[in-house]
Amino acid sequence: MAWQDDWRRVRAIARKDVTTELRAKAGFNSVASLGVTILVLLGLALGPDAEALRNAAVGAVWLATLFSGVLAFNRSFQVELESGALEPLLLYPGPRWTIFAGKLLGNLIFLTLMVAIVVPAGVVLFGVQIPARWPSLLGVLALGVVGLVVLGTFYASMASRSRAREVLLPLLLFPMLVPVLLAATTASKALLGADVMHEAGAWIRLLVAYDLVFLTATFIAFEHVIEA
Amino acid sequence: MAWQDDWRRVRAIARKDVTTELRAKAGFNSVASLGVTILVLLGLALGPDAEALRNAAVGAVWLATLFSGVLAFNRSFQVELESGALEPLLLYPGPRWTIFAGKLLGNLIFLTLMVAIVVPAGVVLFGVQIPARWPSLLGVLALGVVGLVVLGTFYASMASRSRAREVLLPLLLFPMLVPVLLAATTASKALLGADVMHEAGAWIRLLVAYDLVFLTATFIAFEHVIEA
Amino acid sequence: MLNGQPDRAIHLNGLGKRFGIRWVLRGVSLDVRPGEAVGLMGPNGSGKSTVLRVLGTLLNPNAGTGSINGLDIVRDASGVRGQVGYMAHTPGLYDDLTARENLRFAADMLGLQYTMVDSSLERVGLASVADARVRGFSAGMQRRLALARLILRSPRVLLLDEPYSNLDTEGVELMNSVIAGVVESGGAALVALHELAPAKAMLDRTLTLVEGRIAATHQERAGLEHTTPTETR
Amino acid sequence: MLNGQPDRAIHLNGLGKRFGIRWVLRGVSLDVRPGEAVGLMGPNGSGKSTVLRVLGTLLNPNAGTGSINGLDIVRDASGVRGQVGYMAHTPGLYDDLTARENLRFAADMLGLQYTMVDSSLERVGLASVADARVRGFSAGMQRRLALARLILRSPRVLLLDEPYSNLDTEGVELMNSVIAGVVESGGAALVALHELAPAKAMLDRTLTLVEGRIAATHQERAGLEHTTPTETR
């Protein structure tokens, strides 16, 4: 029974966040458009050489996801703060990790939708050739997104409650995401290139390990973070 | 006398913004560190090849300035909104353009300080060779920063009052800044390369024209924007 | 009452305001004479705050006209702002500045001497915390500071939205003395409130707003302790 | 009073709380028995909100101990949260959700049936706007919705911070009936307020807080209409 109650809480939080985000008209659409805009900017700044662009494609897609994703994470806690709704949230009885899990789930849904727009846009804009083994590419994408969401949600739970949320979140998050960025871009590049599956393999293992380590660590740490 | 009153208002707003920003202790420091962090991310995403990185250097510096600058612009109006201080601000008698001018001045100071950190970091990290004609490079930089601040402040005055400010501002601003980005990067690249002064010259003229046009346009438009 | 002053300090005629398609004010007409303090009562959501925000030039009306001391609230918004002291539900202060810096900023914006800052801090009883940041102020201290900012501009017309909330007894007296000061020098005040008690002694009459219309006028000072229903338009 | 219930619903002993180096509460001791409603008065900045926030487990005390129905507010915070209904200065609602969605969310978090949502919307008089977004609600409507959320959890102990502000007469009665319901079933209430009038009939006694210490106790219901200074600790 207890786990059912907990699961109901997790679902309620995720549902509320997604609803709010979709309803705040500009919410999802504009984060996705922003992702595309950043892709264009990267293209222009790195441009005009087509070869150089193709090489930069993977990195650009990940950076665009990262930069626009940060905004989404911050918003998810900001909703709580705007009219002091975090206090009532903290005052519900029941375990606190459900709050983290709910936020995590909401952000995961949100970011998955976003990636579904940014990645095709990147493929088109940067002229990437889609290889036969695109399912593995999707796998890399998913692992990267999980890493991004786990740490993003965790740091947002603090940053968005401090006074400098917009600055603090990327400042904390970006250096921590260096392994994800490297692993995801290098693995994707390997999969896009000839093949070298064994090379991509090592990076994918790194991504899996990273996701597991930080999923565990943040779940443990969240209780300490949210209560203060 | 009237212009003295106006100038006093402009100064008061700029001073208040800078004070707030400095007092929020890490305010400036962390925006500057974020600029450096973004440079590092760009370096990692664009891959280990030194030649590719050198080519990307100018673009990367501008992007890092842009992405961290956006945060600064949003903050400058957010301060007004946090406890409903925008309403009292609007209720002071006297011309509304002073509000815009004050914000503009504050942001210009802030961004100049930031560029003074991000640009040297970019030069070092991306291995840029500083050419003899570096004063013209500084000129391009200044023109670019002005364009960035003018449009950034203007759009922030709208975006930061909407619910989706973090997303809306870059979404409105980035496409508008495409000419600045292109002109500044191309001119800088030309100045960094052999020389081709006449090539850089055309871009610099574009920058000057852009700055003047939008400085005028935003001053006119601001009265309509702020009052709604 | 001063000479050459229009005989209506606050004037609204058939004011209508809608949000989206919902009409929140449906033809509100009222007049406040110089030297008069009028209360605006009514149930939650009846439109009190909206009336004050329109008068304070923060919202544009969708129908009807209004003026403050003869200045039209739409066409001459900037002139109106020079006359009006508006106090909202929220204090609207800069949390990272100190009390004194907040008022100095206001003085800069209004073109006033800094010496007035200290005297108004004194008046609201915040002189001892003048150099503390507003962030740590309690609800009532913030409201006092907002009051200090209000008196800085020596307003001719006060528009106060539930000004007594969060204030202790001493704070209530302070608020009343500010209102009295403005009214006695020929100004006017329109005060939204729910609880009449703290303002009883101050108000000449109260208007009751129900569903965006003036439903009743109540004489306070004249001793006519009964409700006069007025024609709703 | 129920059986097996501790004889003190709310208990504080020597509570101290500081922000930075400034002590805001300097040894507050108080007891509220089951079946009692107690008012907490005092000037602005005296620490009323802080007392309630510490009792509601939103702040950790820096000195002293406290308990709610025998549960320690620090060690057993989670248990305390299950018993307490806390209402802050601000309503704490999600602006982009409707009134009903806000309450359904609360029901999810509390593990309650959705049917209770409709009945509590009914009770606070918001049934007609149940599907409107909270963003457009007036100050008083938001407070009513916060009240609806409060009764959803059937709290045993109420901690209310200036609950009457923004409420019209009908809203005040509603608030009083909620307090009465809790108190009559053996619960307890601690209510911070400035204006005694709306709560007069409800409160058994009031405590006055001055500079972070209890300065006086005042009997309301027992008819002892004078102030008893108590020893400050």
Next chain:
Amino acid sequence: MSLKREGKLTSSTDHLRDTQAARPPRTSNWLAFVSFAAVIAAQAYAILTSPADADMGHLQKIMYVHVPAAWMTFLSFFVVLVFSVRYLWRRQENDDLIAASAAEVGATFNGLTLMLGMIWGRPAWGVWWVWDARLTSTLVLFLIFVGYLALRAFTEDAQQKAQWSAAVGAIGALNVPIVYMSVKWWRTLHQPPSSPETLDPAYTLGLRINAIAMLLVLIYFIRRRYEIARLERAVEHMAEAAAMGGG
């Protein structure tokens, strides 16, 4: 190590009983003297005994600061990790203050390593910076702890600050080896790392002596910073005594 000397401050609710703890801690001047004397001696020894490097000549002598500084960076952040975890475990204010002091000192050494490395790299490699694994991960490590310090600066409530930075410190330290591995792999896919791995035995003794001297400095700095933090807290506790005690 003297860092671990127990001062008996204080979980947030207990410290009232222990008024002893409010007394300012002793300062440690002797350690300042010893550690700086050791650094001067070690530098003098190393500079005098080491032969000029075949490629770099006397430039090589930067090594005696650069390398120990790098080691001290790692050591400080290890201290941060240990005391952050310990804080989350025991919730003692002391642990937080030690972790914070170590983070500040570590960030300083980290910055020093970067600066000296770059100053060295310019003549040695002809560029200020290369995207080598060790360099890049040192920079990322620096940024991680800049974030940590920014977080501390942006939060006001002491307990919130302690809990948040303990979590961020621990998770940040956890990531350091992963960052190092990933940057290394990223690099090695294309070309071997260009950082100098080979070290002539002629330099090792000088290096070791300098490392020990630098360790003393590190201990001194962390302790000193910690004492200052304790003094700040002591002021608060004295204010408390005044507030709670006086009528």
